[in-house]
Amino acid sequence: MTIKPKILVVGSINMDLVTIAKRTPTIGETIIGEDFKMIPGGKGANQAVAAARMGAEVAFIGTVGEDIYGERLIETLGNEGIDISGIAKVKNLPTGIASIIVDGKANNSIIVVPGANLMVQVENLYANMELIDWCDIIVLQLEIPLETVIECIIEGKKRGKTIIFNPAPVQSFDKSIFKYIDYLIVNEIEAKQIAETDEEDYSKLVEKLIEIGFKNVLITIGEKGVLFNEEDEIKHIPALKVNAIDTTAAGDSFVGTFVTSLGSGANKNNAVQNAVRAAAITVTRVGAQSSLPYKDEI
């Protein structure tokens, strides 16, 4: 029997303002774009939606502004079957947005203006302790204040929860919390920054992250796939060859699918395979939550 994992995501919610253009303009240049879309996003919300679409029970702790984007984004998460009781509306700050340019080569550039995401405070965690108690797994990123993330990791661990940490966008955090993280999921740039190295050999990079205190490390390297440790070995699963049109949220798709597969009883290797398939589908579609696949697609 497949287990339906209970996953709590504590993270960001953004409205993505996506411009599609042949190329990204250079400084001082104006170009004509091809399309514009407003698409629900935010790393936290994307990972929650990815997990829900893979069959997990998902709850979310986050904050939006008292504005139209906030309304719409809460509604979207609710429509995915996600428990939205932990999402607060805050005054004085607008809902987070991400200004995204996607070019003709599927590359993107993103500026996030966090707005209300900055108000995911430690108090929000304590106000939603029943969600922390309810879940099996807690998933965190770094688009909300670091002190909230650290408090959540410590409180979650005290309660025996599995902690999945995707420290994106990366910032330095105290080494003393490394030991509380069950799975670290990073791209190659984040991996190097956390390990404080220029190491280009990704197997060695996994080893280095284990050496400094992480138990399970997964490094996603775009088209080259994923490297991770399993039973004293460093394994590599290649990415699927697809016709990529927009890489936005590929990492979020990976995280949400990996965590749901793992929580459903898959071993690490199979969970990574599922996550690689989900990420491959995501890059063939435009946008963040609009591109995340459902379980029957992978």
Ligand code: RIB
């Ligand atoms: O990971 C992709 C996400 O990063 C986008 O949805 C955007 O909102 C930013 O948070």
